[in-house]
Amino acid sequence: MAAKSQSYKKKITRQLYFSNLLSCAELSHKIDKSLSLTTKILNELIAEGIVIETGYAPSSGGRRPLMYSLKPDILYTVSVAMDQFFTRIAIMDMQNKHVRPVEKFELRLADNPMAISALTDKIEYVIEQSGVSRTKIAGIGIGMPGFVDAQQGLNYSFLQTKGESITGYIAKRTKLTAYIENDSGIVGLAELKFGAARNRRNAMVINIGWGVGLGMILEGALFRGDNGFAGEFSHIPLFNNGKLCSCGKSGCLETETSLFVIVEKAKEGIQAGRVTVLKTLLSGREEDLEKDAETIIFSAGKGDRFAIELLSEAGYNIGRGIAILIHLLNPGIVVLSGRGALAGKIWQAPIQQALNEHCIPRLAINTEICISTLGYEAELIGSAALVMEKFGETIKKGYKPERAINTMNNGV
Template identity: 55%
Template sequence: MELRTKIVKSAELKNIIIKRLYFDKALSCAELSEILDKSIPSVSKAVNELIEEGFVIEQGYAPSSGGRRPLMYALLPTAMYIVTVAMDQLSTRIQMVDLLNNPVADIALNELKLFANPHALSTLIDYINHYIAATGIPKDKIAGIGIGMPGFIDAAEGINYTYLDSAGQSLTQLITAQTGVPAYIENDSSLIALAEQKFGTAKSHKDVMVINLGWGIGLGMIINGEIYRGHNGFAGEFSHIPLSEDGALCTCGKRGCLEAEASMLVVAEKAIKGIKKGHISSLKHTDKDQSKLVGNAIMEAANNGDQFAIELLSDAGYKIGKALAILIHIMNPESIVLSGRGAIVGKILLAPMQQALNKYCIPRLVSSTELLISELGFNAELIGTAVLVMENFDKENKNHSITTKQETMEKNNKI
C-alpha cells in the first residue's frame, strides 16, 4: 500500500510538471521546485523519469546571470496531442495540436447549426470521432478534447443550457464515453479570455475584459489574474446588455440587446438589405441564407476600403462602445481586448468604439482603460480549448496518466 501511494504521488507530481512546462515553455528544476513548492531532489527525480518516458527534453542552459547557468527543461511537443474544437452558432472547427499548440493535422471546418437542431450533439460527436480517426493518432496519445461553445454553460456539470440538448446528462461524460478521450467544455468567450491570458495580449494584465467578436458578442472576464465565471458560470453575458427599449427583437426574447443591434449576423443582414436597396459596394451576396458568407465578406471588404462595409462596422462599433461604457463603469478594467473572429477588423472598430466611450463614460474611468486588439484573433478559441485540457491535466486520473516502471511491474505482479 505504501509503495502504491508513492507511485500515485510520483505520477501526480509528473502530471503537474507537464502542466507547468506547457504554460511556461521552459523551466529549470530550481524554478519548478519554487513554483510547485516541492523539494529540488523530488522535482529532479520526476524530471529525469519524464525524460526517460519521452515527455520532457533538455532545452539547454539558461542565459548567464553571473552564476552557474541552470539546465532548462521543456516538453517534447509530440509526447501528447490535444483535440481542439471551436464552435459557434453556425459551424465547428476541429484541429489536432501538439504540446506547443502547433497544428499537426489540417483543420476541419464543418457546418453545424446549433439553434433548434436536436441532432447537433450526435453530429458533433461523429465529427470528432471521424477527425481523430483521420489523423491516425492513437487515442492513448491524446491528452484530451477541449470544446468551446456558445450558450449558458455549467462547465463543472458539463451542461449547456442553451444548445446541444443532452436530456440533462453531462456533455463531458457523454462525449468522453463516445470518443474514448477525456473531454471538457466551456463557454467560447471564457476560453478566448483564457487564451489571451495565457498566450495572448492579456498575459501581463490582471484586470481585463476580453470581447469575443463573432456572430454574437461575448465577454470573458479576467479579474485579479483569474478567469471570472460568476456564481453559476454564466458571467459575461455582454451580448444581452440592453441598449434601447424598442430595438430589434433578440433571440433571448427581449428587445434592444447588444447582440440584436451590433452582432456580425446583424451587420450581415443590414448589408443584404442595403445591397438590395442599391447601396454601392463591392459586396455581392444578397441571400439571407448566406449571412455567414456576407459577414466574412464585409470584414474583408472593409479592410480593402469598401465604404459601405466600413459604415456598417462603424455603426456596430459605436453600439459596442456604448455597451462597453456600462462595463467600464462597473468593472473599471485595466484593458479591453478585442478578440475572436472580428479582431481582423479591430482597427476599423476602435475609432467608433472610442467615440462612444468618450460620450458615455466618465473621463477618469475611460482614460485609465486601454483598448487593445488581439494578436491571436480567430485562433483564440482553438488555443483556449487546448488550454482548457491542460488546465485539467493534473486534476483527475485520466487515460493518459503517466505510467511508471514501478506501475508496470506492479501490473505484472512482479512486486
Template identity: 30%
Template structure:
C-alpha cells in the same frame, strides 16, 4: 508492441485510488514544476515538492519510461559529480481544442509546451440544437483525431460552444441540452477521450491570456464579436465564472430603447444593434433600400449574404460595409464603456470574427469608449485587437484541458 503509457492510463482511470492515486498526484506536481518553473534536478524537485529523493527519483524514472520527461544532461554548475537535469518532452502528450461556430468548426492540436502543432479551420458545419448536429460535430472531431495517428497520446478534448455552459458539470444549456447526461460525457463516450466543454468567449480569453496579446496584465476583458456578443472575464489572472458559471452575458444587457426582440426573448439587448447578426440585418435592409455593394456581384440574392461576406467586403474597401461596421463599433463602444466603468480593467481585447476588420471596427469603438466612459477610469485601460485571431479559441480550449486534466496552470 507499443508500451502502454502508465501515466495516461492512470489519468484516464477515474476509479484510481490508494498508492496509485498518490503517485499520480505527485507525477502531476512534477510535470507542473517542469511546465511552470523550470527543468530541475531530483534534489530540486524533492525540495520544491516536499517529497523524498527516492520517491521523486522513482516517479521521474517512470515518467521517462512513459516518454513524458527527458534527461537533459548534467548541470553546468557545482563541484564534483554534477547531477542530471530533467524536463518535459513536448511531443509526449497532446490536447485537442474544438471551436464550434454557427456555420463551421475550427479544430487543432497542441503539445505539452503549449505549441499549436496542427489546426484545421472552417470545416463546414451547421450549429443547431439537434441530435444530427451533435452527431456531425462528433464525426468532425473523430475524423481529425484519426488523421493524426496518435490518439493514444491525446489526454483530453476541449469543446467551445456559444451560450450558457457549466464546465464543472459538463452541461450546455444553449445547445445539445436534450439529453440527461452532461454533454461532456456524451462526447467522451462517442470519441473515447475525456472531454471538457467551455463557453467560447472564456476559452478565447484564456488563449489570449496564456499565448496571445496579454503581457503582464491580470485583469482583462475579452469581447468576442461574432453573430452574437460574448465576454470572457479574467480577474487576477483567473477566469471569472460567477455563481452558476454563466458570467459574461454582455450581449444581453438592455442598453437600447427599441422593439427588436433578441434571440434570448427580451427587447433592447446590446446584441440587437451591435452584433454581427445586427450588422447582417442592417446590411440587407440598406441593400433593399437601394444601396450598392461589391457583395451583390457574387450574392445577388440578399438572403444568401453571410457575415463573412461583409467582413471580406470591408477589407476590400466596400463603402457600405465600412459604414455599417463603424455604426456597429460606435454602439459596441458604448457597451464596453460601461464595462470599463464597472471593472476598471487593465486591458480590453476585441476578438472574434468581426475583429478581422481591424481599424474599421477598432477606431469607432475606441472613440465611443473615450466619449462614454469616465476618463479617470479608462486612462488605465488599454484597448487592443486579438493577436491569435481564429486560433484564440482553439489554443484556449487546449490550454484549459491541459490545466484541468493535469492540474497545470
C-alpha cells in the same frame, strides 16, 4: 510515493505546456516543491522522453539557468470550437500546433436534436483521420455558445441530451474525457494563457462573432460566476430598438453589434442603393453567412466606405458596452478577440469615440484597448488550454475512461 511522483509529473507537464520554457527554479516555485525534488522529477521526465533540455536562458548577469520544455508530440488535445452555425475541430500538440488541417463543417445548433450525435461522429472521424493514438490524447475541450454549466457538463441553450450530460455522452462514445465551456470563456482563457491578457491582472476579452461575448479575467483568473454564466455581454439591454434578440428579450447589445446583424445591414444597404463593392461580392444566401461576414471585414480592410461604416457603427455600440465594464470593473486591458478581430484596428477608433463620450476619463485613461493576435484561432487554443488546465485532475462526475493522463508510468 509513486502516486505522488505521478502527480508532480502532471503538475510539471501542465506548467511547461502553459509556459513553454521554464528553468528548474521556476518550476520549483510554480509547483511549490523543493528544488531538489523538482530536479529529481525533471530528470525522470527527461529519461522518459517527455521533457527536453532546450539550452540556457539569455544572460542577465550571473549564471544562466538551464531551460526545459515538453516534447511537442508527447501528448495531444482534441480542440472543438463551436458557434451557432459552424464547428471546427483540431488535433493539437503541446505547442498548440495542428496535427492535420482543421475540420470545419456546418452544424446548426438551434432546434437540432441530432446536433450532439453529429458533433460526436465528427470528433470520432477527426481522431481516426489524425493517426494519433487515443492513449496520447489528454482529452477533448469544447467551446460552445449558450448557458454552459461546465461543472455539470450541461448546456441549457443547445445540445440537449436525454438525462445525460454532454460531457458524459461524448466521453462514453469516444472513450476520452471531455470538458465544455462557454465559447467566450474559452476565448478569454486563450488570451489569459497565450494572448494579449497574459500576465494581466484584470482584463475583459470581447469575443466578436455571431453574438458579442465576454471572457472576464479578474485577479489573474478566468471569472465564471456562481454557475458559470458570467460574461453575458451580448444581452446588456442598451437599446430601445424593439429588435428581438436571440435570448428572447429585445434591445440587447447583440441586436446592433453582432456579425449576423452587420451582414443583415449590409444587405439592406445594398437594396437601398448604397455604392459599395459588397454589391457584387455578397451572396446574401443563408448558407453563405460566414463567407459574407468575412467579405465585409475584408472589404473594410481594403477601404470600402460602406463596409467601414458598418463595422464602425457596431464598434461604437460595442464601445458603449465596454464603458459599462470599465465603470464596474476598472480593467487594465480590453482585448478584442474572436472571429471579428480579423477587422483589426478598424474597431479601435469607434470604440475609443464611445469611451470618450460615455466613460469617466479618470476611469478610462489607463484601460488599454487592443486587438488579439490569436484572432479566430483563439477558441481552438482555448479549448486545448481547457483540457490542459484540468490535466491529471480527478473527474468527480461522469465517465472515467482510461487515457493518457492515467498512464504516466509509461510516459505521460
